Structure formats: C-alpha cells, structure tokens
Amino acid sequence: MDQNVENHGRLEKLEGIGCSRKRREDPRFIQGKGNYVDDIKLPGMLFAVMVRSPYAHAKIKSIDTSKAKAYPGVHAVLTADDLKPLKLHWMPTLAGDVQAVLADGYVSFQNQEVAFVVADDRYVAADAAELVEVDYEELPAVVDPFKALLPDAPVIRPDLDGKSVGAHGARKHHNHIFNWQIGDKDKTDRAFTDAEVTVKQDMHYPRVHPCPLETCGSLASYDAIRGDLTVWITSQAPHVVRTVVGLLSSIPESKIRIISPDIGGGFGNKVGVYPGYVCSIVASIVLGRPVKWIESRSENLTTTAFARDYWMTGELAADRNGKIKALRVNVTADHGAFDACADPTKWPAGMFHVCTGSYDIPNAHVSVDGVYTNKFPGGVAYRCSFRVTEAVYLVERMIDVLAQKLNIDKAEIRKRNFIKYEQFPYLTPLGLEFDSGNYLPALEKVLEAVDYTALRAEQAQKRADPNCPTLMGIGITTFTEIVGAGPSKSCDILGIGMFDSCEIRVHPDGSAIARMGTISQGQGHQTTYAQIIASESGIAASQIAVEEGDTSTAPYGLGTYGSRSTPVAGAAVARASRKIREKARKIAAHLLEVAPDDLEFDLDQFKVKGDPSKAKTMKEIAWAAYNNVPEGMEMGLEAVDYYDPPNFTFPFGAYLCVVDVNKKTGETKVRRFYALDDCGTRINPMIIEGQIHGGLTEGFAVAMGQELPYDEQGNVLGGTLMDYFLPTSVETPHWETDFTVTPSPHHPIGAKGVAESPHVGSIPCFSSAMVDAFAHLGTTHFNMPYNSYRVWQHAQSLGL
Amino acid sequence: MSKKTIVSFKLNGTATDVMVEPRELLIHTLREKLSITGPHIGCETSHCGTCTVDLDGISVKSCTVLTVQCEGAEMLTIEGFAKGGVLHPLQEAFTQEHGLQCGYCTPGMITRAYRLLQENPSPTEEEIRFWMAGNLCRCTGYQNIVKAIQYAAAKMRGESVTSSHPLMAEISA
Incomplete structure (x- = not known):
C-alpha cells in the first residue's frame, strides 16, 4: 500500500x-x-495594405499608382510589373499549379491581389490604397463548376491556354484541372449490375472557411548587410514556408528564418503561402525595413483558403438485408481560380479515398474532377485531414439513405456492415490499411448511454401526433478518420516527405x-x-x-x-x-x-x-x-x-444527435449531442475533451450555418462576420463526451490524434438528424447549411 | 492626415496621455501606442469581441470606439487583472477549467466575464451564455468557458472551488 x-x-x-x-x-x-504576429513591433517597421479587385473576372487595362506613391508617408506601391524582374509575380501552389502574387494583366476572382501599398502605419496605408487607380474591363464570370465545363464557358486561366496536361494528368476542357480515379471500376460496376438494391444521392458540401479568430499576417525583416531574412508569420508549417521562400527568392534556406509565434487558431487556414506574405517579404528586401501585413476579416474570409465546395454523387449497391456490396462516387470539385489545394502531391483529392468508412465494402470506385471557377483559391482542410470531411460525409449520408430505402434502422444497418475487430489491420478496396478499430462496442456504448430505444419511441409518438409543433430527428454517425500524414512513400509536400x-x-x-x-x-x-x-x-x-x-x-x-x-x-x-x-x-x-x-x-x-x-x-x-x-x-x-510513419492512424467514433425542429419556423434546437471518440492512447484527457468540444462546435457551425455563396457576377456574399456564421455561446449546444481506447499498433505510444474527429464526425451526424426529422415524409437528403430559412423552405416544400 | 489631439485617461490605474488623430480607434491606440497588446483585433466590425475592454464600467469593443471618446475615462484591460503577481480568480479559473486554447479570444473573454460578475455575482449558465454572446471563440465550444466563469464566481463569493479536471482522474480510475 x-x-x-x-x-x-x-x-x-x-x-x-x-x-x-x-x-x-x-x-x-x-x-x-501572448505574442501573435500583429503584437510584434520592430524599429522602423512599416505597414502594408493590399489593393484588391472589385470584379470576379476582368482584364486589367492599366494601373496608376502615382497618386498613392505621392501620398505623404507612403514608401512603396508594388504591382505585378515590380515583381516581374524578380520573377515573383507568380508563385507555385502546393497543388502543382501557379497562382498570381499580384494580378498579371487579369483578375480571376473578387478581391484578388492587385497592388501592395507600404506606408508608415495602417491608416496611411489604407488611405493610399484608395488612391491606386486600376482600369478594369469586366469579363463574364462563372461561379458554378458545372457551367464552367460548358464548351463556351469563359476562359478563367488564359495563362494555361493550350495546355492539355496539368500537374495531375490530362485536362479535358479549358477550365478543367484534373480527373483522379481510384478503385476497380469494372468490378464495382458489375456489383451494381448484380445488386438486389441500389441507392443514389446527390449532395453538395458548401464552400466554407475555417475562419480562425486571428487572421493571417506576416512581418518580414530583411537585413541587407547580413543577407538574412526573418519572417514572423501565421503559419501552421513554418519549415515548408522557409523552403518555399528559398525557392522563390533564391536566398539559401540557411539565411532564412521563419518564426511562427503564438497563432490565434489555424484550422487549416494557415497552411498555404499567400500573396500578402510574399509581398511583405519583397517589400522588406526592396525597402530595407521591416514590413508588416495583416489581413482584415473580410480579406481572410474571401481570399485566403476556402474549404470544401464538393459536389458529390454517391451510390451504394447492397443486398436486401442491407449488406453493402459496392460504393461508387463521382465528384465535381470547385477549386476556384488557382488550384491551391493543400494536399499531398500524389493525391489531388487528398485522402478522399477513405470514403468507404467504417464498413466492410468489397468494391469501390471514386472519380473526382477538379474545375476552375472565378472564386478564390484554396481547398484546404478545415479541421480535418485532406478532404476527409467530404469523404466521411459521403459515406455516412449514403448508409443512411440505404437504411431508409430498406426500412432498416440506421444503427442496425451500421452494425451489419462494420469492419469487425478481428479483421484489422484491414485493407480497404481503395488501398488504405486501417490500423485498428473496434466499432461495434463504441456504437453500442452510445446507444445505451442515450437510451436509443426510448428516443425512437418518443419520436414515433411525436410523428403520430398531428398537433405536435416539432419534428424530432435522431442522427447517428460511426465514422473512421484518417490522420497522421504521412508515410513518405505516399505523402509529400513539394517533394519533401511528410515526416x-x-x-x-x-x-x-x-x-x-x-x-x-x-x-x-x-x-x-x-x-x-x-x-x-x-x-x-x-x-x-x-x-x-x-x-x-x-x-x-x-x-x-x-x-x-x-x-x-x-x-x-x-x-x-x-x-x-x-x-x-x-x-x-x-x-x-x-x-x-x-x-x-x-x-x-x-x-x-x-x-x-x-x-x-x-x-x-x-x-x-x-x-x-x-x-x-x-x-x-x-x-x-x-x-x-x-x-517517417509506416502508416496513417485511423481514429474513429460513434456520435448521436437529437434535434427538435419547429415545423412552422424551421428553427432547430440541438437537444442532445453524445460524442464517443476513440483516439487510441490518451495523453491528456482534459485537452482531449477541449479539442472535442471545439471540433463539435465547428462541426455545428458548418452544418447549421456556414457558407460562402456567390452571386452570378462572382460577388462573394459571405465576406463578413455579419454574413458568415460563427456560433456564439448562446447557439452552441451542450456537448456530452465519452471514449473507448483502441491503441494504434504501429505508433510508439499507440496514440492516433483527436482534434479533427469531432469536426469530421459531427457534420454528417447533424445532417443525419436533420434528414431524420423529415424522413417519415420521404426526405432522404437535403443540403447544408441548416439555417432556419432553409429548413423552413424544406418544411414548406413538404406542405408542412 | 488630420491634426492630432492629446487624450488623457486612466489605463489600468495609471494616468495616461496619448496623442492621436481624431479618427484613430481605441484598439489601435492601445496596441500600437501604449503597448497594450492583450486585446486583439479579430473582425473590426464589433462581432468577435477579442478587443473587449472595460470602459467606465461598461464592456466595449475597442475596435468601434474612437480614442478621442475616452477623454477622462477609466479603462481596464487584461493587463490590469493580476495584482502583485497574484492572478485574478477569472484568470485562475480559465486555466483550471481549460477555458482557452489558442488564447486569442481569452483577454476579451476574461474582461467581459469580469463585467458580468460585477453586475451579477451568481449568474446561471443561461445568463452566462447570454452575457458572453458578444465574444466569439473558435476553439473551446464555450462549455469550459462557462465552467470557468462559474468557478470564478464561486471563488469570488468566497466558496471553495476545485477544477473539474483532476490531474490524476483517469490514471487512478
């Protein structure tokens, strides 16, 4: 003792x-x-503001910077012409494409970077930015990826004119980026031909933005005497930034110091290299003084790295008992004006091929087409691994659709299809090897904790009562994530293995x-x-x-x-x-x-x-x-x-959500959300719980309100916090958390990673619950975000 | 550029004079001229609350207050909370209840929570959630922020308090 x-x-x-x-x-x-980029102050520091295009698509006929340059306190105004001698007017993206640092003769999305004004302070810089005169000739914009692929669609990227091959193979149209396929198409198609039951569902995962509270920014300081460049930057990957800056500037990496100080949230927004960063570096080199550039919130929401914008069609083939035989997926991916997707080099759709989920599906085939539109570039992972949120959403939605078609309970159909504990390590039909999992006990623990049977009984009672003012929906997800990119044999960024x-x-x-x-x-x-x-x-x-x-x-x-x-x-x-x-x-x-x-x-x-x-x-x-x-x-x-990890890790979870939807107003209350996560070995339970709360809240935001829509002219409509939904303490539901522990067999301490599972797993769970609220009226799917207006529209369409 | 004016106020108990243009926003004066970098800028449209300071006994978003409006004011920012090396109960509470992650919203959150507890020493969860709705957090999901405010409120009322996250809970279990 x-x-x-x-x-x-x-x-x-x-x-x-x-x-x-x-x-x-x-x-x-x-x-x-705390010490965030904008807190840092250096002697002689200048401040820069970006001049941006009001048009989504236009030719630049001329730029007159003379008035801005003459404004007292202004030190420089950079345009593409100033960057050309340095070969810095374009830069490589992480996806093998190029992106204009400052617009080179044309703009292809609203708020694109056109000129960079450097001045004594942010007020003077903002004044002078107003004095930069740009003469545009507006061109027709296209914001719909399907319309972008029509034969007579406007050419979004004249610089790629005549290039029939891109970084990821053949391009079939002037606005087409790539087609990527994985899986055995013939076997999958045969499984569909032979199937007793098939279901098909279109779904849109809207364009959203990670929107950390701190926007992006950089402070570059070039010491001309020593030849040293130091950059304080909001970066989730400072070493990658150093390599990129070295490639762009020809300064050896030994002379470049990138410092990511405290970062006010990233969630994927701070992975890429943005024009503002590059311009602050160039300006510091040119002027010999430190130059700070900090985004405004609107710049953040409309220029640096959106997420998602996936148009997906899923199909399942199954037998009458709900045992799945095959999954077929077609995706049209809207990548915006430049392909700046943050993905491992070999995988232009990231790890979307985790889309067979927690289920033992013998055959699968996926085809993804990337498309240019007149929208801002990005395609980052928003609190998820590369395209995993989209993949998990697809399969979790599809299994619900199948359950509904066969009139099998959605918990039951999952149990019938789970990969069994003894099947691990499990090789999926799309070539991933799941390290470990124990799905059935996780789901059963959740069903028992919430008394699932009682919830279904209550729902049946409410559905039977025509005077009941609310529709009750129950959502379930049993997801598997793929994280920990990744083994250098399959994952690299710009040729550097992801160790x-x-x-x-x-x-x-x-x-x-x-x-x-x-x-x-x-x-x-x-x-x-x-x-x-x-x-x-x-x-x-x-x-x-x-x-x-x-x-x-x-x-x-x-x-x-x-x-x-x-x-x-x-x-x-x-x-x-x-x-x-x-x-x-x-x-x-x-x-x-x-x-x-x-x-x-x-x-x-x-x-x-x-x-x-x-x-x-x-x-x-x-x-x-x-x-x-x-x-x-x-x-x-x-x-x-x-x-260099031998494999990815595969955290998983079982979530259950109960919503009450007001039939007449569309207002939705999340009554209960129970999240069981298995991230393998748990390092700090308090921090894990905090990460799960945060991920669930971001999932709630995406499902219930976030969206960056565009009008036909290419104006972005979600560009401020007035329009773009960030939940407050009032809307945010109360979260219940739970766990099981299934260690990763290949990780030295068995840990798998946790912070993204709650985002990835909760979004389809909200959809599952929202659809379930209307399921008895024949609804199999309707698209996010489930704000009151949309839900009300859906209720109206059903005659409620 | 227009003519500058001297504005005088009391900042965290210290008499302060600062020269500003009439258009200058308080958050910029604090951060750029007075080295008060605890309050942050998150939106510049009064939505996010990271710039919250306490001005004459009212929470304000300093991104939408002109510095010239602050003549003669008493101002409290996060820098004024710890006294003589001792943390304010709210600061202790945010750590004990894990009410922060990236830390960007934290100064504003604590400053707003301070005003709440001045007005209402025993708020319910619903009251806390209502009062804190002008301060956004992207990391925590608010649940632990609510707990932190409850913890601080109890401590300020003289009650004994313990963290909901005991160090060894999972190891002993």
Whole structure:
C-alpha cells in the first residue's frame, strides 16, 4: 500500500501520459502576454495594405499608382510589373499549379491581389490604397463548376491556354484541372449490375472557411548587410514556408528564418503561402525595413483558403438485408481560380479515398474532377485531414439513405456492415490499411448511454401526433478518420516527405528542452509533448521546456495540420525520449557498476533488478552525463528523431444527435449531442475533451450555418462576420463526451490524434438528424447549411 | 492626415496621455501606442469581441470606439487583472477549467466575464451564455468557458472551488 502511495506521488510529480496536466501555455494568454504576429513591433517597421479587385473576372487595362506613391508617408506601391524582374509575380501552389502574387494583366476572382501599398502605419496605408487607380474591363464570370465545363464557358486561366496536361494528368476542357480515379471500376460496376438494391444521392458540401479568430499576417525583416531574412508569420508549417521562400527568392534556406509565434487558431487556414506574405517579404528586401501585413476579416474570409465546395454523387449497391456490396462516387470539385489545394502531391483529392468508412465494402470506385471557377483559391482542410470531411460525409449520408430505402434502422444497418475487430489491420478496396478499430462496442456504448430505444419511441409518438409543433430527428454517425500524414512513400509536400521530428537536450541539472517541427495553434503542444517525454524518459514534465515554430532552432518538420502532430511528431518525441532513456541506462549502469541489462526503468529512475535500494534517478544521471560517462561514450544527453510513419492512424467514433425542429419556423434546437471518440492512447484527457468540444462546435457551425455563396457576377456574399456564421455561446449546444481506447499498433505510444474527429464526425451526424426529422415524409437528403430559412423552405416544400 | 489631439485617461490605474488623430480607434491606440497588446483585433466590425475592454464600467469593443471618446475615462484591460503577481480568480479559473486554447479570444473573454460578475455575482449558465454572446471563440465550444466563469464566481463569493479536471482522474480510475 505504501509503495502504491509513493508510486502515485511520483507519477503525480512526473505528470506523464494520461494526466490532465494544466496547460503551460495558459499563464501568458490569461495575462494578455501572448505574442501573435500583429503584437510584434520592430524599429522602423512599416505597414502594408493590399489593393484588391472589385470584379470576379476582368482584364486589367492599366494601373496608376502615382497618386498613392505621392501620398505623404507612403514608401512603396508594388504591382505585378515590380515583381516581374524578380520573377515573383507568380508563385507555385502546393497543388502543382501557379497562382498570381499580384494580378498579371487579369483578375480571376473578387478581391484578388492587385497592388501592395507600404506606408508608415495602417491608416496611411489604407488611405493610399484608395488612391491606386486600376482600369478594369469586366469579363463574364462563372461561379458554378458545372457551367464552367460548358464548351463556351469563359476562359478563367488564359495563362494555361493550350495546355492539355496539368500537374495531375490530362485536362479535358479549358477550365478543367484534373480527373483522379481510384478503385476497380469494372468490378464495382458489375456489383451494381448484380445488386438486389441500389441507392443514389446527390449532395453538395458548401464552400466554407475555417475562419480562425486571428487572421493571417506576416512581418518580414530583411537585413541587407547580413543577407538574412526573418519572417514572423501565421503559419501552421513554418519549415515548408522557409523552403518555399528559398525557392522563390533564391536566398539559401540557411539565411532564412521563419518564426511562427503564438497563432490565434489555424484550422487549416494557415497552411498555404499567400500573396500578402510574399509581398511583405519583397517589400522588406526592396525597402530595407521591416514590413508588416495583416489581413482584415473580410480579406481572410474571401481570399485566403476556402474549404470544401464538393459536389458529390454517391451510390451504394447492397443486398436486401442491407449488406453493402459496392460504393461508387463521382465528384465535381470547385477549386476556384488557382488550384491551391493543400494536399499531398500524389493525391489531388487528398485522402478522399477513405470514403468507404467504417464498413466492410468489397468494391469501390471514386472519380473526382477538379474545375476552375472565378472564386478564390484554396481547398484546404478545415479541421480535418485532406478532404476527409467530404469523404466521411459521403459515406455516412449514403448508409443512411440505404437504411431508409430498406426500412432498416440506421444503427442496425451500421452494425451489419462494420469492419469487425478481428479483421484489422484491414485493407480497404481503395488501398488504405486501417490500423485498428473496434466499432461495434463504441456504437453500442452510445446507444445505451442515450437510451436509443426510448428516443425512437418518443419520436414515433411525436410523428403520430398531428398537433405536435416539432419534428424530432435522431442522427447517428460511426465514422473512421484518417490522420497522421504521412508515410513518405505516399505523402509529400513539394517533394519533401511528410515526416516529423523532435530534438531533446537534457541539461546537467536534469531539466530539458525539446523542439519539434510542428507548431501549436491552441492544441497545447507545450503541455502534451512534455507529458510524452516525462513518461518515456523519466524527466518530470515541469522540468521540460517545449519550443516550436522557429526554423532556426527547431528540427525540420512538416507542421501541424491534418491531426498529424500526435501521430507523427508525437512518435518522434517518444522515440527521441527512448534514445535519451537508453543512453541514461548505460550511464546508470556505469555509475552503479552493473550491466545495463541488470537495470530496470522505474518512472524516474533506473534501479538494479532485485535490489531496489540501488538506483540512480534521471536527475543524477543527467549530471553524470556531463562529467562521468562510460569509457568510449560521448558526453552529453541529447537525442534527435526524424519519424517517417509506416502508416496513417485511423481514429474513429460513434456520435448521436437529437434535434427538435419547429415545423412552422424551421428553427432547430440541438437537444442532445453524445460524442464517443476513440483516439487510441490518451495523453491528456482534459485537452482531449477541449479539442472535442471545439471540433463539435465547428462541426455545428458548418452544418447549421456556414457558407460562402456567390452571386452570378462572382460577388462573394459571405465576406463578413455579419454574413458568415460563427456560433456564439448562446447557439452552441451542450456537448456530452465519452471514449473507448483502441491503441494504434504501429505508433510508439499507440496514440492516433483527436482534434479533427469531432469536426469530421459531427457534420454528417447533424445532417443525419436533420434528414431524420423529415424522413417519415420521404426526405432522404437535403443540403447544408441548416439555417432556419432553409429548413423552413424544406418544411414548406413538404406542405408542412 | 488630420491634426492630432492629446487624450488623457486612466489605463489600468495609471494616468495616461496619448496623442492621436481624431479618427484613430481605441484598439489601435492601445496596441500600437501604449503597448497594450492583450486585446486583439479579430473582425473590426464589433462581432468577435477579442478587443473587449472595460470602459467606465461598461464592456466595449475597442475596435468601434474612437480614442478621442475616452477623454477622462477609466479603462481596464487584461493587463490590469493580476495584482502583485497574484492572478485574478477569472484568470485562475480559465486555466483550471481549460477555458482557452489558442488564447486569442481569452483577454476579451476574461474582461467581459469580469463585467458580468460585477453586475451579477451568481449568474446561471443561461445568463452566462447570454452575457458572453458578444465574444466569439473558435476553439473551446464555450462549455469550459462557462465552467470557468462559474468557478470564478464561486471563488469570488468566497466558496471553495476545485477544477473539474483532476490531474490524476483517469490514471487512478
């Protein structure tokens, strides 16, 4: 018993894996001492504002910057002509396309970057931006990807004129980007021909925006004497930015320092490299002074990286019992004016091929066509891995549609199709190998927790009562995510494999500093990475400083997005910690005069097997590492690990949602939302819960209100927070969370990543519930977002 | 550019003079001229609340207040909450209840919650959610922010409080 108490005390002091350790980031944030890009001020710093196109599609006949340049306090006005001699008027995108940094003769989306005004402060810059005179000749715009593919559609990209092959193969039309297919088409088509039952459903996943509270921005400072460029930037991938800046500028990477300081939320918005960043760098080089550029909210919502905009058609073939035989999917993907999708190079539809979901589907085929339109570029993952939200939405919606057709309960049809526990690792028909999963107990736990039978009984009663003012809907999703991009054999960005890294240095006093190639934007890396190191190396988390985001100190890594920090960098952290531990073992053996194999690791010390009185703590070992190591061993206690994961990880969950819809007004109340997540080994339960709350809330926002629509002229209609829905504390539902633990077999600590599952899994769950509210009236699907107006329209169309 | 004016107010208890153009917004004066970078800019249209400061006993969004309107005012920002190295109960509460993630909304949230607890020391969850609706958060989903405000309210009433996230809960279980 005493031993247990003592161990508990030591565990508590260690604050390792499994603790709800309070966050190390918090003291600065709660005292207003965070350090975001716009908080940084340098001597001589100038401020820049972008001049943007009011038109979605136009020729630029001329740009007159003379009045702006003459305005007091203005230092420079850059246009494409100024960037041309530097070959910087165009830049490569992450998707193998190019994007105009400043418009080169024409604009192809509203708010496109046309000129960059640099002045003493933001007021002067804004004044002068108004004085830049641009003469446009307006051209017809096309904002519908299907119309963009008509033979006589306007040419959106004259620079690609005559190019019949793009970065991802043949282009079949002047506005076509690529066609990407995966799966066995013939076998799938045969399964459909032979099927007892088939269902088909069109659905649109609207264009949305991640909209973090901090917009994008950069502060570039070029030191002409040293030839050094330092850029503070809102980037989820600072090392990738360094490589891109090096490629663009011909400055060696050794002379470029990219710093991502505190970031006010990213959610995918801060993965790409944007024209404003490039212009601030060029302006700093040209002027020899630091130049800051910070987006306004409207610029953020209408220019830097939308998400989704997928038009999907799903089909399922099944037998009469609801056992699925095949899945067929066709997608038209609206990529906007430049293909700036953030995806691994080989996969222009990201990891959409996870769309067979948690189900044992023998045959599948997917075809995706990317299309240019006069809308802003992007195609980033909004709190999900590349295109996974779309994929999960598709399959979860389709299985509901099939259940409805066969009149099988939607929980039951899922049970009949789940990949079974003993089938893992499971190879999907689209070539992914799911690492681990245990779907049935997860769903059963949720159904029991909410008393599903009682909910269905209540719903039946309400449906039977013609005077009931509300429609009750029950939604279910049992999703599988794919995160942790990724194995370098299949994943790279600009040719760089998607590994990640960790470097740990243990100081003589037994404290340590650890650096990673990732960057937190609220996930709490400083807290959780230290917990992994604590458990794996025996150094108390409180003694470990975690640093990220500065490319001059951190080892190269691909950054934080796609829930990759824990699966990839977290693995590097564990492995680097183990290297520390193994060196420590040898030092301890030397100090105790025993063989290394005679020692066992015990929380924070090595002790001699069978003689626990003889032990050396990690603190003692760290000191010895700098003065008394075994003969032939290098001094010091440091380790570096670059981790190339053997596979992705596949977190999963079972969610259930209950909505009450007012028949007459369309107003919807989320009565209950129960979310069970399985992210494998749990590092910090408090932070996991926080991530799940956040993901569910963003999922709620997408399902219930977010959309960036365009009018026929190409004007974007969702460009302010007046129009674009961010839920407040009043609308946001109360969340109930739960978990199971199915560790990843290939991850060093069995962790899978968690922050995106709640977004990916909740959106189809809301759809499932909303459709269910109308299902008894024949509705199989209607499109998001479910704002009151749309729901009311739908109710009206059913004669309610 | 127009003529500048001197504006005098009390900022976190300190008498402050600052020279501004009449059009200058308070958030810019605070951040650019007075090194008060706790309040942030998230929208510049009064929607997000990251720029919230307490002005003469009222929460205001400093992105839509002109600095020249603040002559003679008493102003409290997040920088004025901790006293002598001791955190305000709201600051402690936000950490203990995990009421923040990226931290961008946090200064505004705490400043707004402070005003709420001045007006209503024992708010219900519904009242908290209503009062905080002008401050957006993209990370937390608000649930832990509500808990943090309840925690701080209890502490300020002199009641004993503990975190809903005990360090060893899952390990001991």
